[in-house]
Amino acid sequence: MTTATLPLALHDDRLFSSDPAQRAVARRLYAQVAKLPIISPHGHTDPSWFAGNQPFANATELLLLPDHYVFRMLYSQGITLDALGIPRGDGSRASIDPREAWRLLAQNFHLFRGTPSSMWLNHVFHDVFGLRVRLDAGTSDQYYDHITEALQQPAFLPRALFERFNIELIATTESPLDPLQHHAEIRASGWGGRVITAYRPDPVVDPEHEQFPSALQMFGEITGEDVYSWNGYLRAHRQRRAYFAKAGATSTDHGHPSAATANLSPAEASKLFDKVVSGKATAADAELFRAQILTEMAAMSLDDGLVMQLHPGCFRNHNHQLFERYGRDKGADMPLRTEYIQALKPLLDRFGNEPGFKLILFTLDESTYSRELAPLAGHYPALFLGPAWWFHDAPEGMWRFREQTLSSGGFYNTVGFNDDTRAFLSIPARHDVARRVDCAFLAKLVAEHRMDEDEAAELVVDLAYNLPKKAYKL
Amino acid sequence: MTTATLPLALHDDRLFSSDPAQRAVARRLYAQVAKLPIISPHGHTDPSWFAGNQPFANATELLLLPDHYVFRMLYSQGITLDALGIPRGDGSRASIDPREAWRLLAQNFHLFRGTPSSMWLNHVFHDVFGLRVRLDAGTSDQYYDHITEALQQPAFLPRALFERFNIELIATTESPLDPLQHHAEIRASGWGGRVITAYRPDPVVDPEHEQFPSALQMFGEITGEDVYSWNGYLRAHRQRRAYFAKAGATSTDHGHPSAATANLSPAEASKLFDKVVSGKATAADAELFRAQILTEMAAMSLDDGLVMQLHPGCFRNHNHQLFERYGRDKGADMPLRTEYIQALKPLLDRFGNEPGFKLILFTLDESTYSRELAPLAGHYPALFLGPAWWFHDAPEGMWRFREQTLSSGGFYNTVGFNDDTRAFLSIPARHDVARRVDCAFLAKLVAEHRMDEDEAAELVVDLAYNLPKKAYKL
Amino acid sequence: MTTATLPLALHDDRLFSSDPAQRAVARRLYAQVAKLPIISPHGHTDPSWFAGNQPFANATELLLLPDHYVFRMLYSQGITLDALGIPRGDGSRASIDPREAWRLLAQNFHLFRGTPSSMWLNHVFHDVFGLRVRLDAGTSDQYYDHITEALQQPAFLPRALFERFNIELIATTESPLDPLQHHAEIRASGWGGRVITAYRPDPVVDPEHEQFPSALQMFGEITGEDVYSWNGYLRAHRQRRAYFAKAGATSTDHGHPSAATANLSPAEASKLFDKVVSGKATAADAELFRAQILTEMAAMSLDDGLVMQLHPGCFRNHNHQLFERYGRDKGADMPLRTEYIQALKPLLDRFGNEPGFKLILFTLDESTYSRELAPLAGHYPALFLGPAWWFHDAPEGMWRFREQTLSSGGFYNTVGFNDDTRAFLSIPARHDVARRVDCAFLAKLVAEHRMDEDEAAELVVDLAYNLPKKAYKL
Structure with a gap:
């Protein structure tokens, strides 16, 4: 490895094909989107940064x-x-x-x-x-x-960077137990930056989450509902969702081990819930409960208009020793093979054709792009595809996403880019990569005479700006 | 979206790489195949169009x-x-x-x-x-x-278009219950267009098909066989296959939820059949029955020479509400993950090495191309690979098919293109896309010095014309 | 097919992109590696060739x-x-x-x-x-x-070809029962070619191997251990591993149907072993036994420093008739869908964070590259990725390997190329293909301004020479 001082440069044409015909088109397309404001509808920045501005x-x-x-x-x-x-x-x-x-x-x-x-x-x-x-x-x-x-x-203070990055809107992600105080402070401060939240209920909907019992108790305290009865528990969700929506949220987010959904009768659901709160739920019960919760959340979305996001298929904290010593989120999360066609059917049987319902799907299993996700999104009015996610949020992964979803899903059943990051400073870099890859992808279609350049020019702006705003109701 | 009147053009080089070296080769290769007659050995056009010519x-x-x-x-x-x-x-x-x-x-x-x-x-x-x-x-x-x-x-009448499209042969697909009257009328009319049928027995072999009971009854009436006994049922198939073959059929086609095959003894098969006709078959029985039927169809193919096609892995009519209201075939069919190595073994154990037997495999699960299908086709004399199918019948999907089957399967274990369509007018467009993609794919191999251009020129004609004729015995 | 006498040429730029910008970089990168000695750390050449030199x-x-x-x-x-x-x-x-x-x-x-x-x-x-x-x-x-x-x-004698091919080291693969006589003869001969062995215990660790009973008996005779007791059996492995290491081995190799590992207590393992040697093991017992063996082998690797290789996911001898008539290894081995995240967890829970342990993973299921293998190797210190294997050892397969492992695994969690072949004469060709594909892949990254050329020049030498030496402790 060299230790000499070597120059660092960002080439204007990075990520564009080296083929001159494609590169020329990519440059012209990129000129349409390079300076567009950033819409960041899903991510994990800390709202305290923007509240405290330290x-x-x-x-x-x-x-x-x-x-x-x-x-x-x-x-x-x-x-x-x-x-x-x-x-x-x-x-x-x-x-x-x-x-x-x-x-x-x-x-x-x-x-x-x-x-x-x-x-x-x-x-x-x-x-x-x-x-x-x-x-x-x-x-x-x-x-x-x-x-x-x-x-x-x-x-270099958080708000100054926010403005310098030309962020039009950023969404954070909070638990239903979060008082959303930082978001309130941001609004109260008079600062113009738009920072909204999203409803991420994992600790109160996953019986296998290590905080589930305590989280459920706090859920009851915060909402004043009897969260140990099924109907009280559902009312507590409705209440907190409304609270989040009032604080600007336009979406919910669900991080489940699988994409399983269920469609139990109220009586069955209530009985399952009793088992869950009694602490006697088996692994299969827990999976079924999470599955039913997704369908319940969809029902609430139909009422309150929050867009639903599903991020399934991750084995969290795979490294046991590391988890014991350092806790969660230490780079040891691993993708799992994920099935969608059978898994989503119960939810889609109820809400798949509802004009007012939107469900944005993500995956860590790229083999589902062409086989499951694009065919689903290319048919169901309620379904849209989130961008290449996490392990696949790289130029090659983004390219595969486009190449494997285009035929059945087209471009207009996708929702633009998510940076999905807590690395605040990297947000412009991430959006820039996504825009460049889309420009390069469309440039290839133009150069191979599958689309006219004026169509690509319109499309690339839709992908960078219009589709995320529309998909997330921003 | 623009509403101005903008020109529509088909560029001569569409789908060819924009790299000048590759494009030049692709053009020369395409010149070999652009005007070859269309062989359409698998599709769903309506024979009444060509019979009635309205x-x-x-x-x-x-x-x-x-x-x-x-x-x-x-x-x-x-x-x-x-x-x-x-x-x-x-x-x-x-x-x-x-x-x-x-x-x-x-x-x-x-x-x-x-x-x-x-x-x-x-x-x-x-x-x-x-x-x-x-x-x-x-x-x-x-x-x-x-x-x-x-x-x-x-x-613009059907026969005129058929001729204008330079179709040398087109195959339609009919149920065993179809009297093939339109095909008879076409032959009787003296018109030179070659329209043949294919034997697609789904309604009489799938116990879960909603028409199974009535179809079985009609199967008995048409054939005069006791189709409620296993041997009578098999004889009825043999009789109808012979009838189809006489009407020009050279192939059968099987659309099953999975690729499962079975190899039951006659006694076991007969017992299973009794359960099926009694209406008491479980889902597992139905799956086993379909599996056994594939092996029986292979046995009959060995006798009557009909080429067998297997199109597995589709969840039909996934959208329940739409199915209830509009019926089948409303764009709600979804691909399923599909396994071939274990599934086909019972059939291959019996017939995989038979010189007179041909089984053409299709998939909606692209992850099987390099992992299962190409290794199988690159070994078993009986197996061939159908082209990129349905959701994958697009330039990207065709390219992946070639790229992922080439190493283990080569080109000569594939069978050329199927348009598989009921959209008659699009047939020339579809074959043109397939030919262009193969030319582009081979042009890359030539430009990267992995094949000489004379070899590619021979190969591209084989892919467009000779292989389908040979594979389907046309 | 032509029968004229046509010229055969190897183009200097074969496998490089036809894009001039990429090709120019690829040529310069290739100049760095074209003449580097061959490191062949995993393969199946016959040591008797080099011992006898006939x-x-x-x-x-x-x-x-x-x-x-x-x-x-x-x-x-x-x-x-x-x-x-x-x-x-x-x-x-x-x-x-x-x-x-x-x-x-x-x-x-x-x-x-x-x-x-x-x-x-x-x-x-x-x-x-x-x-x-x-x-x-x-x-x-x-x-x-x-x-x-x-x-x-x-x-054209074996040793002359070995030298002409500029092979610095080649590893063969032997059963624990092999006396390693040819390796001893090679060392005793004074010839300078470095031919080492690798410990491949399949016949003595797989209860479903047709030679298991006789192999186990011989294992006992060779080692003098009571191989019908669990502890004696483990001691026999340790003894033979030491013998192999003394004969130059730096690695073990394991060819299992799946990647399953287990972490049984000594008492449970001993009980399972008793069942296995009694001949009463079910298929599930056999799978569990192989799973436990992998963990035992890892434990021994921690002690003796042998690098562990896992080649899972092959259905051997799929063609029953051919196997009956011609025996093993007749081109009828088929890849299987393979799972790693759950399967490897028991072993990784014990040894995944051990600084002294190395496990090199291979796959026949390319869908695991981006989903499972790269995320695992990009986290666990013990894990490395072997190159595109067997059915995927082709330019397209190598390219997919790089493209799908880069994002999560980078280049430095991979181990360079394995030829994995018994086709001795093809070894230079295979390494040349691998080097060319890596040069072409890096040339694309350079030409698209994702890496500077000096970095690629260093990297391509690492991939061709330094990483295999380091990974296999050569």
């Missing part, structure tokens, strides 16, 4: 420690989480100088070659911080100091 | 109402089937002016951007009807009138 | 009969194994002139168009034997005579 601490705290994408790769090559100073589950933390942790990233930055992380980080380094040399062992301190100092400047 | 009614009746590919996309965006005038299951139909239905297509034609439907329709508009402006809201009436008037001209 | 018999014995890739394609098109002179299971063999068998290959060489076999064979014909006309019916005898005569020359 400076970020340093390069390591901002760019390395919260980003699974980044530290999982270092971990995979034998760098321990303690060596990076990742907080442990018990709140303790190895005493590591953040500058030294940063050095581990710098020394191993070659591991990210070709990955989306390297594209996003280099974009941040170049465009946000104005760095013009590459990150490596020799430039590690220069990077650390430059970034850490910059973060103390007013121009 | 004019098609109007643009909507011809191009919109019968085409799932088209109206499912409109439906997915909230346009009801009633708004299009799609007939309901009870025979009634919303009173819709077909000109207005056409307008819905025209206004929403942007939904099809990049899809195969837009390619096929534009090809039909341009080449069959000579239209030179794009379809949109502003040209809707012009289109409707132009097409509807043209259809009254002799040059 | 001439190969003739073209057919060398290039056709041992190569599944080749004769399976001929078989798929109706050429019987007897017509080729393939030995039968009982040791008999059809009396076929090898020149006539070769003619069948020559006459049907068009079947291989576009496949890796044609690339490898043409490379051997051109570079190893200096042939400059294509193989076809007209040149069959010329080929047969030229190759067969060449094989009698000293320059």
Whole structure:
């Protein structure tokens, strides 16, 4: 690995085909979308950043420690989480100088070659911080100091970055138990940035969530409903959904192990719920309960208009030892094979043809793009496809998404891009990658005479801006 | 969406790579196949068209109402089937002016951007009807009138189009209960067009088909066999297969939910059949029965020489409400994950090495191309691979088919193109797309020096013409 | 098919993109790796070749009969194994002139168009034997005579070819029952070629292997351990692993039907083992036993440092009739859908975070690349990804491997190329294809400005030479 100081550049034509005919079209298409405002309808930024508007601490705290994408790769090559100073589950933390942790990233930055992380980080380094040399062992301190100092400047406060990034709207994701205080503070502050929430009920709908019993209790306290009866529990959801909608939410989000849905009678559902709250639910009961909840949430969406998002198929916290020591969200989540055609039928039998209902589907199982998701979205009025998600949110993954959903689903059953990130500084980079990939994809269709360029020019603006606004009712 | 009148063109190089080296080769290869006659060995055109040779009614009746590919996309965006005038299951139909239905297509034609439907329709508009402006809201009436008037001209009668399309042979698909009268009329008419049938026994072999009981009864009446005894039932199949073969059939076709085959003893099969005809078969019995039928059909193919086709893995009529109201075939069929290696073993254990037996496999599960289908076809003498099917019958899907079957299966275990359509006018467009994609695919291999151009030139003719004739014994 | 004498050439730019920008980069990258020594850490060449250094018999014995890739394609098109002179299971063999068998290959060489076999064979014909006309019916005898005569020359003896091929190291694969005599002879001979073994225990760890009972008995005789007790059995493995390591082995290799692992207590494992040796194990017991063995092997690897390889997901000898008549390894092995996330968890729960443990994963199910394998390897320190395997060891398959593992796994969790072949003469061709595909893949990333060329130049050397040496501890 070289340690010489080498230039860092973002090429204007990055991600466009090297074929001159395609590249020329891609450039013209990109000119239509490069400067459009960012619509970020699904993500995990922390609303306290925008409420408090305090400076970020340093390069390591901002760019390395919260980003699974980044530290999982270092971990995979034998760098321990303690060596990076990742907080442990018990709140303790190895005493590591953040500058030294940063050095581990710098020394191993070659591991990210070709990955989306390297594209996003280099974009941040170049465009946000104005760095013009590459990150490596020799430039590690220069990077650390430059970034850490910059973060103390007013121009790098969260709200200033929000504005500089040209974010028209960003959605965060909160539990039903969240008082949404930060969102209230943002609105009360008079600041013009639009930060909305989304209703993510996992802890109160998943009997296998480790916080389920305590979360359910708090759910009752917050809502004043008898959440240990099925009808009271459903009323509590309705109440909190209305509260979220009032705070700006236009969507709900559901992260289940599978896409299973169910259509139990009220009596059956009530009986199952009793078993769940009694703590005697088997794994199959828990799965059925989650399945029924999706259908209940769809019913509520029909009433309150919240757009429903389903993010299924993840085995959370797969690394047992790491989970025991460091807790959740340590880069050990793994995709699972996921089935949709049978799984969604109970819900679709009830609501699939409802004009007022929208369900946006995601997947970690790309084999379903052409086989299941595009055929479903290309038929059911209620169904739309979310963009390439998580492990697939890279140029190759986005390209496969388009290539495998186009034939049956077209472009207009998709909803534009989600950055789905807590890495705030990378948001412009991520949207830029998505826009470039769509431009490159459409440029190929134009250059191979499957679409006229004026159609592509209209379409690329729809994908970058109009479709997300329409799909998420923004 | 624009409403200006914009030109419609079919570029000579469409679907060829924009790389000049590849494009030049693709053009030369395409020159070998562009004007070859069409062999259509598997499809769903209506033989009454060629028997009666009556004019098609109007643009909507011809191009919109019968085409799932088209109206499912409109439906997915909230346009009801009633708004299009799609007939309901009870025979009634919303009173819709077909000109207005056409307008819905025209206004929403942007939904099809990049899809195969837009390619096929534009090809039909341009080449069959000579239209030179794009379809949109502003040209809707012009289109409707132009097409509807043209259809009254002799040059647009079914037989004239058949000849103009340079169709050397087309196969339709009929139930064993069909008297094949239209085929007889065609042969008796003295017209030279070659229209043959194929034996598609679904209603009499699937215990879960809603018409199974009545179909079985009619099967007995037509054949004079005791179709409620296993041996009589098998004899009835043999008799009808012979009848179909006499009417020109060279193949059978089987559309099962899975690829399961079985190899029961005659006693076991007979016992299972008794259960099936008694109406007491469980879902598992029905699956086993269909599995056994495939093996029985293979045994008969060995005797009568009919080539066997298997189209598995479709969940028919997934949209319950739509099925209740409008019946079958309303764009709500969905692909299922499909397994072949274990499923086909019972049949292959008996017939996989038989020189006289041919089984052509299709799939809606592309993940099986490289994992299962190509390895099977690249070993078993009896197995061949049908082309990219249905949801995958698009340039991207065809490309994936080639790219994922080439390594283990080569080109010569594939059987050329099937249009598999009831959209008669689109047949030249579909074959043209398939030929262009194969030319583009081979041009890449030539340009990357993996094959010499003379080999590709020979191969592309084999793919377009010789392989289908050989595979289907035409 | 032509029978004229047409030139055979290997183009310098083969497998590089025809886009001039990409091709120029690919050429420069390839210049870095074209002449690097071959590291072949996993394969199936016969060590007796290098021990005895006797001439190969003739073209057919060398290039056709041992190569599944080749004769399976001929078989798929109706050429019987007897017509080729393939030995039968009982040791008999059809009396076929090898020149006539070769003619069948020559006459049907068009079947291989576009496949890796044609690339490898043409490379051997051109570079190893200096042939400059294509193989076809007209040149069959010329080929047969030229190759067969060449094989009698000293320059074509196994050791001379080994040196000419610039092989720095080759690993073979042996059963624990193998005395490793050929390896000892090679070392004793004073010849400098480095030929090492690998520990492949399938016959003594798979209760469903037809040789399991006799293999177990011999395992006891060789090691002097009581291999009918669980602890004695484990000691026997440790002893043989040490013996293999002393003979140069740095790895073990495991070919299981699935990737299942287990984590039984010693008491449970011992009880299961008793059932297995009693011959009363069910299919589920056998699967659980193999699963437990993988975890035991991992535990031993932690002690003795042997790198573990897992090649799961193959249905061996799928063609029953062929297996009965000709035995194993006749081109009838078929890939199976394979699951890793749940299957590997028991083993990973114990050893996934161990710094001293390495497990290299392979697959025949490409749908797992992006969904399971890259996410696993991009997190667990113990896990690495072997290259595109067997049915996927072709340019398209290699390209998909890179494209689908890059995002989550990067390049540095992969281990370079394995040729995995018994076709000795094709080894340079196979490594050349792998190097060219990696150069082409990286050239695309460079030309699309996702990586600088100096990074790609370093990376391509890592992929071709440094990563395999490091991964396999060579």
